[in-house]
Amino acid sequence: MRFAAIADIHGNYLALEAVLADIRALGIADIVNLGDMLSGPLDARRTIEILMPLDAVHVLGNHDRYLLDRPPEKMGSWDRPAYEQLDAAHLDWLRAQPMTRVFGEQVFLCHATPDNDEVYWLNTVHPDGAVALSPLDRIEQLAQGVTQSLILCAHTHLARAVRLRDGRLIVNPGSVGSPGFRDKHPYRHVVEAGTPHARYAILERVDGAWQVTFRHVAYDHEAMAALARRNGQPELAHALATGWIG
Numbered sequence: 001m002r003f004a005a006i007a008d009i010h011g012n013y014l015a016l017e018a019v020l021a022d023i024r025a026l027g028i029a030d031i032v033n034l035g036d037m038l039s040g041p042l043d044a045r046r047t048i049e050i051l052m053p054l055d056a057v058h059v060l061g062n063h064d065r066y067l068l069d070r071p072p073e074k075m076g077s078w079d080r081p082a083y084e085q086l087d088a089a090h091l092d093w094l095r096a097q098p099m100t101r102v103f104g105e106q107v108f109l110c111h112a113t114p115d116n117d118e119v120y121w122l123n124t125v126h127p128d129g130a131v132a133l134s135p136l137d138r139i140e141q142l143a144q145g146v147t148q149s150l151i152l153c154a155h156t157h158l159a160r161a162v163r164l165r166d167g168r169l170i171v172n173p174g175s176v177g178s179p180g181f182r183d184k185h186p187y188r189h190v191v192e193a194g195t196p197h198a199r200y201a202i203l204e205r206v207d208g209a210w211q212v213t214f215r216h217v218a219y220d221h222e223a224m225a226a227l228a229r230r231n232g233q234p235e236l237a238h239a240l241a242t243g244w245i246g
């Protein structure tokens with residue numbers, strides 16, 4: 001079993017196109033998408049029009065949910081611009097996707113954690129804003145009840161794999177379209193990938209064990225940075241251009 005995991009596209013259709021081309025060039029047919037597909041001041045419409053006909057398995061992220069569970073005037077600065085680009089058919093397609101699901105019997109898919117779409121799992125934010133690897137006890141606690149041998153999560157935009165003491169593997173493939181952001185919860189912090197590449201992961205089961213390969217794909221990130229700049233988001237534009245916030 002060999003497949004690709006993509007996540008956190010956030011409306012960056014050029015990064016998505018580059019990742020899909022890379023997956024195709026490697027001869028990989030199966031794709032899972034871990035959510036946060038559209039929100040951000042980029043191009044939600046082109047992104048969902050690539051995703052809808054794609055033969056892939058999707059789960060919703062917190063930002064996808066925000067497009068469905070509140071009126072536009074209550075949406076945040078990343079969700080409202082995406083919502084305004086979408087029509088009813090796009091929202092119906094989104095509404096049909098689950099929050100979690102099992103893929104190929106042995107793979108559990110969620111956006112953040114199995115029970116919550118807003119909690120960092122493999123990373124923990126400290127009061128000084130440092131974003132560190134979470135303690136193994138906490139990671140294992142949040143994996144309780146998941147019986148699959150491979151668990152995929154996203155949301156932090158940080159590519160990472162953690163092996164649990166019972167042998168299960170948790171993988172975050174990183175973000176296709178958003179290499180840096182700033183957040184206030186639970187403490188002020190920034191997440192920075194350090195390069196502008198589009199990130200995703202390839203998972204393969206070899207002799208009963210999961211192997212993960214993290215991919216960094218070059219794409220026309222300057223074009224997306226220019227779009228963010230035109231849409232009044234200079235900090236996001238800098239992150240798209242460099243992989244850094246500051």
Ligand SMILES: [Fe+2]
Pocket residue numbers: 036061062063111154155156
């Ligand atoms: Fe998210």
